[in-house]
Amino acid sequence: MRTIQKLSILLLSALVLLSCNQKSNTITSQKEYNKYLEIKDNKSKAFVEDEIVFWQKKFDAAPNQISYLSILASNYSKLFENTGNVKYLYKAEDLLLQSNEAYNYSAVGTIRSLARNYISQHRFKEALVLANKAAVIGEGGKETQKLLFDVNMELGNYTQAEQNLKAINNSSDFDYLVRISKWNDHLGDLKTAISLMEKAKNIAILNENKYLQVWTYSNLGDLNGHAGDIQKSYDYYLKALELEPNHSYSLKGIAWIAFSHERNTVEAKRIIDAISKKHNTPDFYLLKAQIAEFENNTMAKNENLNAYFQMLNTINYGEMYNKYNALIYADDKNTAVKALEIAKIEVQHRPTPDSYDLLAWSYYNLGDAEKALEIAEKYVVGKSFEPKLNYHLATIYKANKETVKIAPIKAELLNSIYELGPNLEQKISNL
CATH class of the missing domain: 1.25.40.10 (Tetratricopeptide repeat domain)
Incomplete structure (x- = not known):
């Protein structure tokens, strides 16, 4: 009888301790953010839509006023940010092309606006051409240096980016x-x-x-x-x-905390479903696929990945999701060749450590660990501190039996589980 009582006390203590640990791990509170999930109106979106109607009427009445095109483009860009609907980004591009052609590419502000539009579309080399054109004209030099820094960072031209930064100190x-x-x-x-x-x-x-x-x-x-x-x-x-x-980016950040830190997949999915009704972009399906994988729900994971690719097939996102596509394809031996094809294009378009990591990771998943190591050591090692890249690097080292190099990376990765997501926790432990 005493043994049973003892066991009961121990079990009760364990449950209390577990409850305390779960409570201390909880940071988010539905009471604090629920109101943002339930908002039906979007004042920022409504304001921008009214601005578009206003300036379109003014332009229709005075089509010789080219400056109105840039104002319209700016509002369409804001509408894209607010809704995630890429058609607004393309509409802004169209207006900026009209404006630049009317000015014969002589107005630096309009040139810079088109360059920023191309950055949003991941058309970085075209953005750099425009930024350099603005620099040659010379007017508003500081603003052009800021643009050049942004483009050079995206392209991996870090030496040049540092010079741009010094120019605006x-x-x-x-x-x-x-x-x-x-x-x-x-x-x-x-x-x-x-x-x-x-x-x-x-x-x-x-x-x-x-x-x-x-x-x-x-x-x-x-x-x-x-x-x-x-x-x-x-x-x-x-x-x-x-x-x-209605700031969907911040709500997505809270969803990530619920998932990665609190491991509360039900709440994370509830938040994501609420956001995607108002700001529907393909990456929400990828997040739900990650959550499904953590829940060991293969059917739900595949359904979300299929929905992701269906959205990409229905809507033209250009090069904007190349990185995500390559990572998805690389993780499946049957599609790793597709990942390699995308990675090669990314390296041409954007020769950053990120792009070379995709290339190395694709070769690794195709069974060529030596080629993967050669690329990683030349273009990734010491050039990026991104945890995902370091996870790939450690995995490639392991495949090449260079175990001595894994330990310091593994220690860093274990400190980055929150950023990487819980699906990689066991894989990192096994390195």
């Missing part, structure tokens, strides 16, 4: 601070990146610029999450939502 300038924050993140100095983004945030608050406040809050949500401060990450996403209740 101004520690009290918002645009400089967010770019030097990105530069430090690229260098692996997350602490400095966060500190600089905090300074940019303070400038946005001082200037009462709602758009820039939301932008910095959501970026600080990301950066703090990568740094392992999940509570601060969550708090920043909430701050962004206070100002912009």
Whole structure:
């Protein structure tokens, strides 16, 4: 009888301890973000739509006023950000092409706007051509240097990007601070990146610029999450939502916390389903596929992957989802050849460590571990601090029996489980 009582007490203690651990692991609160999931109206979207109607009428009445085209394009770009509907991005491109042709590509502001549109479309080399054209004209040099930094970072031209950054050096300038924050993140100095983004945030608050406040809050949500401060990450996403209740990016960040940190797949899916009704993009299906994999639900995983590819087949996203496609194809031996084809195109379009990682990972999944290692050591090692790239690198080292090199990478990866997602936890432990 005493033994049974003892066991009962031990079992009760274990349950209490487990309950406490689960509670301490919970950061999100439905009471805090539910209101953002239930909003039916979208004031920001409605405002932009009204602006489009207003400026379209003005242009129709005075088609010689070319400047109206850029204003219209800007509003269509905002509509794309708000809804995720790529047709608005293409509409903005069309308007900017008309405007640039009317000006005979002599107005630097309009040239830069078209370049930024191409960045959004992942047409980086075309964006660089336009940025260089703006630089030759010379007007508004600082703004062009900012654009050149952005494009060169996307293309992996890091030496040139650093020079662009030096050309705009101004520690009290918002645009400089967010770019030097990105530069430090690229260098692996997350602490400095966060500190600089905090300074940019303070400038946005001082200037009462709602758009820039939301932008910095959501970026600080990301950066703090990568740094392992999940509570601060969550708090920043909430701050962004206070100002912009329909900010789908921040809601997606909260969904990731629910999934990756709290392992609450039911809540993560509920949040994603609510967002995708208003901001439907293919990557939501990929997130749901990840969650299904964690739940060991192969049918749901395949259904979401099929829905993802169906959306890509229905809507033309150009090169925007190449990276995701390559990673999906590479993980299946039957489609690894497709991954290699995409990776080769990505390396041509965008020779970054990310693109070369795709190439190396594709060769690894095709069984050529030596070729994978050769590419990784030449183009990836020491050139990126992204956890996903380091996971691929450690896996390639293991396949080549270079076990000594795995231990330090594995330690870093174990600290990056939140960023990588729970599906890789066991695979990292097995390295």
